[in-house]
Amino acid sequence: MKLDVLGSAGTYPIADMPSSGYLISAGNTRVLCDAGFGAFAELTRRMDPDELDAVVLSHRHPDHCADFLALHHALAYGPFTVRGLPVFCAPGVAVRLAEFLGAGEGHVFFEIFDFHEVGETNHVAVGSIDIRFAVSSHPVPTIASRFEAEGRSLTYSADTGPGGGFPELAAGSNVMLCEASLQGERDEHHFVQHLTAAEAGGLARRADVDKLILTHLPPSLDRERSRSEAVAAFGGEVAVASPGDVYAI
Template structure:
């Protein structure tokens, strides 16, 4: 299983990093986890953007789904696509309100917003309540604690496990999500300090403590906000765990 970082900036894009988005590949099957601002551009460095087999959206904040509008333009108007997008619709597993919310995001003008429909090139389904099979992948969604409905994803293939927290504050579900994961891709949006909002995101310390509780084998920190000190967050995480820990960067690739 291979993980490619399409973007890793939290809340907004950074000067050198799109927002959150990830490509996961195994055995010829490709899935996208989130598609925040700028991630469709990074995707094109590595694969034809028509080739992913599914898109999973953890939640509907712009830094995790804003490039869905650009993906809609691509699938509707590319002059020479490799297949007919209307015949081979992209499966999108997302929060229940995604069809309406994403149609409004894409709508080219206010008059077309009401009743807009993207089902010509996408096939929407709610975030699955039971494990989902996609090619060699088994994907289990865990509801996590955020200011809107949000899910983390546990992705198993080839005898390996990638756990992705998405956006979350501390919650009990995270431990099972990350249990014995080969790679824990955890948000660490800010340093652990009294000034940070409580329960909205993880700090570097909290991501490290999660890796410890879950016995994860490797910790990758993502969703670092441009106004925070990345080095401080990394040092904080390493202080609280012996699990190998590093910051991800845009376009980095990892074997899970």
């Protein structure tokens, strides 16, 4: 299994650093996980959008799903004939995206995509990749994901605070892709439903993962500081995701 980082910027993108987007593949199976600002253009460097087998959208915040609208426009108005592409998403995501497009019943949006709202009870198979979900701790319905293929596993926190279902979902996975929106000590009054780098490191230690990849760092943060705070809490191998990074899982 392979993780190809399309974008990893938390909250907003800057040049050469799109927001959250990850291409996860095993064999001929390819899953796009999140589609934040700029992630679609990055995807097109690697493949045609009609080669996707499924999409996972963690939640309806625009830095995780705005570029799903770009995917829609490509598949609806470009030279592609995809219909019924499975989309596994948190409750409320499809409605919000449809509202933006003004897509009512019968709109091509609902022909191109086959939406499935998922939560912790769902377990789906997309080609050679099995996917399970958990409910993260975030202000809107949000799903964390666990991808398994070829005897290996990758868990993705999406956006989350401490708590929620992600820690249990991540237990024993090989690689943890975890948000680290914050640095230093936790401030109980600000952004309580995100994680500090040290908290991400603590989660990785308790989940006993082989490797931690930090993501969703706002562009203004010093990445090396986040990495060292996570290393101190985890004690294992820590990377900070950047667009273009490809990790063998």
